[in-house]
Amino acid sequence: MKLGLGLYRHMLTAENYRFARQCGCTHVVAHLVDYFNQGEDNERENQPTGGRGGWGRAGDPSRLWTAEELVALKEQVKAAGLELAAVENFDPAHWYDVLLDGPNKEAHLQNIKNMIRNVGRAGIPVIGYNFSLAGVAGRIKGPFARGSAISVGMEGVDETPIPKGMVWNMVYDQDAPPGTVEPVTSEALWQRLKDFLEAVLPVAEEAGVTLAAHPDDPPAPGLRGQPRLVYQPRLYQKLLDLRPSPRNALEFCIGSLAEMTEGNLYEAVDYYSRRDPQGKIAYVHLRNVHGKVPHYRETFVDDGDVDMVRVLGILKKNGFEGVVIPDHTPQMACSAPWHAGMAYALGYIRALLTTA
Numbered sequence: 001m002k003l004g005l006g007l008y009r010h011m012l013t014a015e016n017y018r019f020a021r022q023c024g025c026t027h028v029v030a031h032l033v034d035y036f037n038q039g040e041d042n043e044r045e046n047q048p049t050g051g052r053g054g055w056g057r058a059g060d061p062s063r064l065w066t067a068e069e070l071v072a073l074k075e076q077v078k079a080a081g082l083e084l085a086a087v088e089n090f091d092p093a094h095w096y097d098v099l100l101d102g103p104n105k106e107a108h109l110q111n112i113k114n115m116i117r118n119v120g121r122a123g124i125p126v127i128g129y130n131f132s133l134a135g136v137a138g139r140i141k142g143p144f145a146r147g148s149a150i151s152v153g154m155e156g157v158d159e160t161p162i163p164k165g166m167v168w169n170m171v172y173d174q175d176a177p178p179g180t181v182e183p184v185t186s187e188a189l190w191q192r193l194k195d196f197l198e199a200v201l202p203v204a205e206e207a208g209v210t211l212a213a214h215p216d217d218p219p220a221p222g223l224r225g226q227p228r229l230v231y232q233p234r235l236y237q238k239l240l241d242l243r244p245s246p247r248n249a250l251e252f253c254i255g256s257l258a259e260m261t262e263g264n265l266y267e268a269v270d271y272y273s274r275r276d277p278q279g280k281i282a283y284v285h286l287r288n289v290h291g292k293v294p295h296y297r298e299t300f301v302d303d304g305d306v307d308m309v310r311v312l313g314i315l316k317k318n319g320f321e322g323v324v325i326p327d328h329t330p331q332m333a334c335s336a337p338w339h340a341g342m343a344y345a346l347g348y349i350r351a352l353l354t355t356a
């Protein structure tokens with residue numbers, strides 16, 4: 001297994017690459033979406049929460065990721081002695097009508113295809129994505145973790161409808177008319193995911209890029225009046241079965257899986273990481289948590305319900321050789337709350353990787 005660090009867009013700097021190396025990382029996962037862009041409730045505190053107005057504004061709909069900028073990013077990471085393992089998440093500005101089944105769906109599928117080709121040209125092997133209407137929303141923030149460290153959690157399901165012009169917890173159209181996004185059925189949302197996979201997987205196969213699906217975070221059956229897709233471990237299999245392909249794989253989020261109300265986390269880790277017939281994990285998000293949906297708190301990696309020694313032991317037994325990155329961590333009480341939290345998590349994970 002390889003150790004990596006996920007960096008938000010504004011953190012893709014030489015200094016943070018050195019930080020990753022200093023923590024023992026060999027890989028980086030880069031976020032190209034700026035979740036914090038003009039968000040009212042998000043002062044680049046390195047863990048977007050936002051209120052019902054979402055994280056921030058989506059990017060420029062006409063500015064797709066170019067092969068040149070992706071190559072430049074890969075080269076910067078390489079120059080720092082690291083490998084770029086994946087790009088994580090599409091910008092809602094580029095594919096909102098794929099999620100919403102709106103009038104620009106064909107053009108937005110073309111956007112995704114073009115960016116997959118560009119990622120492939122740059123030699124980046126994986127794109128992580130999350131097919132969700134509400135996105136990572138409905139969470140609360142507070143001094144929930146050990147030593148009153150600021151963390152996030154869930155206290156009941158937020159069913160406030162999503163305003164028009166917003167999807168995936170970001171605003172893509174500030175001038176949208178008043179009103180809310182019409183509720184859809186679970187079947188209709190699964191069909192949208194199927195349409196997406198059928199359209200883009202052939203391109204991913206040709207480009208040599210694996211599409212890695214993050215489960216719903218938080219994994220509630222519904223949120224903000226809309227259904228969610230992967231909110232139990234078994235629903236990952238449903239996603240894989242929609243269109244089987246070596247390029248249809250998982251961004252395997254241990255924290256989100258631990259928050260799910262059905263199944264057994266360790267059995268899920270074993271099932272999806274088994275080489276034959278699965279081997280479906282593109283990379284792993286490692287995070288710990290107390291509780292389950294709809295009442296849970298994110299914790300330090302060594303302090304929740306999940307036995308991390310056991311999780312990493314199963315991955316090792318099954319020959320998983322991909323990248324493991326810490327997911328979110330609680331903010332530590334110092335002048336660099338995010339970095340201290342990550343350094344703590346990385347040191348802990350690195351010790352387990354060398355011994356588990």
Ligand SMILES: [Mn+2]
Pocket residue numbers: 214217253254255256285327
């Ligand atoms: Mn995650």
